[in-house]
Amino acid sequence: MQTHNLGYPRIGSQRELKKASEQYWSGKITAQQLMQIGHAIRLQNWLLQKEAGIELVPCNDFSFYDQVLDTSLMVGAVPARYHDLMHDKQLPHIDLLFAMARGYQKDGYDITAMEMTKWFDTNYHYIVPEFTANQQFTLFNNKVLNEFNEAKRNNINAKPVLLGPVSYLLLGKEKETGFNRIELISKLLPVYIEVLTRLEASGACYVQLDEPCLSLNLTDAERKVVARTYQEIRNKLPQLRLILASYFECYGENLTTVLNLPVQVLHLDLVRCPSQLEDILAANITHSHTILSLGVVDGRNIWKNDFEASLALISKAVGQLGAGRVWIAPSCSLLHVPCDLALETNEQVLTPEIKQWMAFAKQKIEEVITLKQLASGENNEAAAAQLKENIQAKKNRHTSALIHNMAVKQRVAAITDKDAARNSAFSSRKVKQHEALRLPLFPTTTIGSFPQTAEVRSWRAKWKKGDLTQAQYDELIANETEASIRWQEAIDMDVLVHGEFERNDMVEYFGEQLNGFVFSQNGWVQSYGSRCVKPPVIYGDVNRPAPMTVRWTSFAQSLTPKLVKGMLTGPVTILQWSFVRNDQPRSETCTQIALAIRDEVTDLEKAGIQVIQIDEPAIREGLPLRKENWEAYLQWAVRAFRISASGVEDATQIHTHMCYSEFNDIISHIAGMDADVITIECSRSQMELLDAFAEFKYPNEIGPGVYDIHSPRVPSKKEMVDLMDKARAVIPAEQLWVNPDCGLKTRGWPETKAALHEMVQAARELRKLV
Numbered sequence: 001m002q003t004h005n006l007g008y009p010r011i012g013s014q015r016e017l018k019k020a021s022e023q024y025w026s027g028k029i030t031a032q033q034l035m036q037i038g039h040a041i042r043l044q045n046w047l048l049q050k051e052a053g054i055e056l057v058p059c060n061d062f063s064f065y066d067q068v069l070d071t072s073l074m075v076g077a078v079p080a081r082y083h084d085l086m087h088d089k090q091l092p093h094i095d096l097l098f099a100m101a102r103g104y105q106k107d108g109y110d111i112t113a114m115e116m117t118k119w120f121d122t123n124y125h126y127i128v129p130e131f132t133a134n135q136q137f138t139l140f141n142n143k144v145l146n147e148f149n150e151a152k153r154n155n156i157n158a159k160p161v162l163l164g165p166v167s168y169l170l171l172g173k174e175k176e177t178g179f180n181r182i183e184l185i186s187k188l189l190p191v192y193i194e195v196l197t198r199l200e201a202s203g204a205c206y207v208q209l210d211e212p213c214l215s216l217n218l219t220d221a222e223r224k225v226v227a228r229t230y231q232e233i234r235n236k237l238p239q240l241r242l243i244l245a246s247y248f249e250c251y252g253e254n255l256t257t258v259l260n261l262p263v264q265v266l267h268l269d270l271v272r273c274p275s276q277l278e279d280i281l282a283a284n285i286t287h288s289h290t291i292l293s294l295g296v297v298d299g300r301n302i303w304k305n306d307f308e309a310s311l312a313l314i315s316k317a318v319g320q321l322g323a324g325r326v327w328i329a330p331s332c333s334l335l336h337v338p339c340d341l342a343l344e345t346n347e348q349v350l351t352p353e354i355k356q357w358m359a360f361a362k363q364k365i366e367e368v369i370t371l372k373q374l375a376s377g378e379n380n381e382a383a384a385a386q387l388k389e390n391i392q393a394k395k396n397r398h399t400s401a402l403i404h405n406m407a408v409k410q411r412v413a414a415i416t417d418k419d420a421a422r423n424s425a426f427s428s429r430k431v432k433q434h435e436a437l438r439l440p441l442f443p444t445t446t447i448g449s450f451p452q453t454a455e456v457r458s459w460r461a462k463w464k465k466g467d468l469t470q471a472q473y474d475e476l477i478a479n480e481t482e483a484s485i486r487w488q489e490a491i492d493m494d495v496l497v498h499g500e501f502e503r504n505d506m507v508e509y510f511g512e513q514l515n516g517f518v519f520s521q522n523g524w525v526q527s528y529g530s531r532c533v534k535p536p537v538i539y540g541d542v543n544r545p546a547p548m549t550v551r552w553t554s555f556a557q558s559l560t561p562k563l564v565k566g567m568l569t570g571p572v573t574i575l576q577w578s579f580v581r582n583d584q585p586r587s588e589t590c591t592q593i594a595l596a597i598r599d600e601v602t603d604l605e606k607a608g609i610q611v612i613q614i615d616e617p618a619i620r621e622g623l624p625l626r627k628e629n630w631e632a633y634l635q636w637a638v639r640a641f642r643i644s645a646s647g648v649e650d651a652t653q654i655h656t657h658m659c660y661s662e663f664n665d666i667i668s669h670i671a672g673m674d675a676d677v678i679t680i681e682c683s684r685s686q687m688e689l690l691d692a693f694a695e696f697k698y699p700n701e702i703g704p705g706v707y708d709i710h711s712p713r714v715p716s717k718k719e720m721v722d723l724m725d726k727a728r729a730v731i732p733a734e735q736l737w738v739n740p741d742c743g744l745k746t747r748g749w750p751e752t753k754a755a756l757h758e759m760v761q762a763a764r765e766l767r768k769l770v
């Protein structure tokens with residue numbers, strides 16, 4: 001029985017990579033210094049895994065930005081707009097890499113970055129490969145070989161990890177019409193074969209090819225390409241031992257194809273899909289020689305492994321295949337979890353009781369080793385003690401009073417359909433809201449946050465350090481809020497916001513005030529490039545001990561006779577951007593959060609707030625990878641939103657906000673949320689996203705964003721009127737609001753004020769037109 005790992009976090013346990021790359025970008029360190037830091041992180045990761053006892057330690061899982069971008073460089077898929085830069089400036093690869101990831105605006109060049117998108121259903125973002133009809137590939141960059149040799153020099157025969165050729169193509173985008181990127185496989189494959197040949201010649205024993213697209217719904221044609229590709233690799237490299245890895249979902253209808261691939265090792269994500277072990281064992285692979293890599297340790301979450309459950313799976317496989325054909329591994333790369341739980345030393349923040357239930361990357365590596373020791377029946381006292389402790393921790397978690405709150409469970413169990421529906425249908429609510437709110441046609445509003453200036457952030461930092469008292473901090477926030485109210489009144493905005501100055505982050509702010517959440521000090525996970533996030537951990541039943549936003553919202557409302565909109569984060573988004581407990585279904589946890597938000601909504605209403613926004617930007621990214629699972633997810637997600645929104649009177653207006661494109665395939669569920677008003681990101685798509693709403697005859701009100709908040713550029717009144725003209729060509733004017741694409745927290749004040757002034761003028765102009 002062997003152990004291996006699919007990938008280790010690359011940011012460094014102290015976020016060394018983040019700090020170094022940012023220093024490099026701002027010219028504070030040299031490329032050579034940056035390279036050294038990369039080397040140090042790799043070496044540290046390799047040694048840590050090797051010393052823990054991992055037999056096959058991964059290499060090429062490191063990246064200075066993103067592994068998909070690395071693959072684009074490996075195969076020479078550098079988009080044409082970078083070619084001048086490459087040739088005239090002879091840019092070193094590291095700078096080319098950063099130029100592709102971040103754009104290049106220097107020395108008279110102004111080249112846009114490549115697009116970035118979410119890596120499957122994770123919060124990691126990859127750089128989307130760009131392909132043209134005449135796309136050529138060549139072996140352009142030797143990173144994988146260099147890292148393999150680097151490991152070798154340190155006496156480690158590492159396992160190179162590469163994004164497989166089929167997934168690489170599928171994850172990219174055609175930049176021209178007239179071809180399908182999958183057809184490029186015949187040009188791409190020779191480059192992969194060359195890389196694999198070199199790795200084999202350098203002494204690689206195994207190579208891991210990641211084909212996570214095998215977790216998606218593929219077409220027959222795509223499956224055929226998979227089969228042909230791996231057969232071709234096998235023909236060219238008969239001796240090379242290949243590990244095929246997919247993760248995040250079952251192989252599903254791709255399983256037959258997968259089982260027939262000529263690979264030595266097949267990796268299974270048994271956390272996301274425990275049932276597939278039986279399917280595979282039943283599929284009669286007993287007679288072939290395929291080794292199964294059992295991904296039993298969760299690479300997506302921070303909980304301790306359930307040793308008994310994992311051992312049961314392992315022994316089932318061993319029983320049928322023999323120990324020689326079973327490997328043990330994490331379910332996927334550990335990129336998605338923080339580095340080391342041992343760094344969480346502040347017992348006030350993470351209490352020992354909660355900490356005993358958790359495991360970060362380093363601990364997960366140790367779990368893999370312990371599982372192997374236990375499964376192979378070695379007479380190992382330490383492992384036996386680990387098992388005992390593991391069972392005990394599980395028992396504690398099962399019964400802990402910290403986690404289990406009967407009142408919450410009973411309240412969830414008692415929810416009825418009535419709790420998930422407003423008192424009346426939108427058609428009658430609309431009339432009552434019209435009377436109560438007295439808004440003009442094309443009402444203007446913003447999405448919630450105003451600039452979180454360095455100053456505002458410095459107040460919070462000082463307050464947390466104790467350099468500002470609570471009273472001093474509160475006064476600063478109050479002044480900033482008041483200024484924003486005065487200013488919104490002055491430009492004649494219709495529905496005001498308080499500005500969210502008191503919030504660090506739209507999920508953290510709520511997590512910190514809810515029971516059932518805990519925060520780590522060092523639990524950073526890479527989101528993209530140098531950007532890391534520290535997701536809250538939901539460990540127990542969620543409830544709201546006290547109002548969370550009423551104070552600042554009603555303070556803002558007390559300053560003005562105009563409407564101030566209350567601002568909340570929705571249950572699905574809070575769930576989606578946290579590490580969620582794994583001892584009950586996600587839907588259950590989401591419902592608990594929904595009840596907490598519902599209480600906040602009704603408290604805001606009691607405090608006299610008549611318009612309340614519940615942001616749900618993450619509903620779409622929560623969609624399961626396989627379409628057949630969408631319906632079930634959307635059912636509970638939409639219901640959770642409705643539970644949070646439905647405790648109020650008809651005259652209270654509920655808004656929601658979502659900033660993503662693509663509503664087409666889920667428009668009926670978006671409508672099912674039944675928010676009185678939905679604001680969406682629309683400006684960059686020139687209002688095209690409204691077509692889905694128009695086609696569906698979406699009945700409620702919509703605020704299509706009229707300007708892009710991602711850039712400091714100030715749009716003109718005319719541009720916004722033109723966009724709204726497009727909007728009202730497809731949606732009746734009485735349904736339309738005028739607002740920016742999203743919150744303004746990343747913007748500066750000068751452009752914010754200028755843009756919103758123009759926006760209010762645009763609404764005035766529109767009112768004259770109808």
Ligand code: GLN
Nearest residue numbers: 447448449615617743744
């Ligand atoms: N209310 C939030 C804000 O304005 C919404 C942010 C978001 O959609 N991501 O900042």
Ligand code: ZN
Nearest residue numbers: 658659742743
């Ligand atoms: Zn948004």
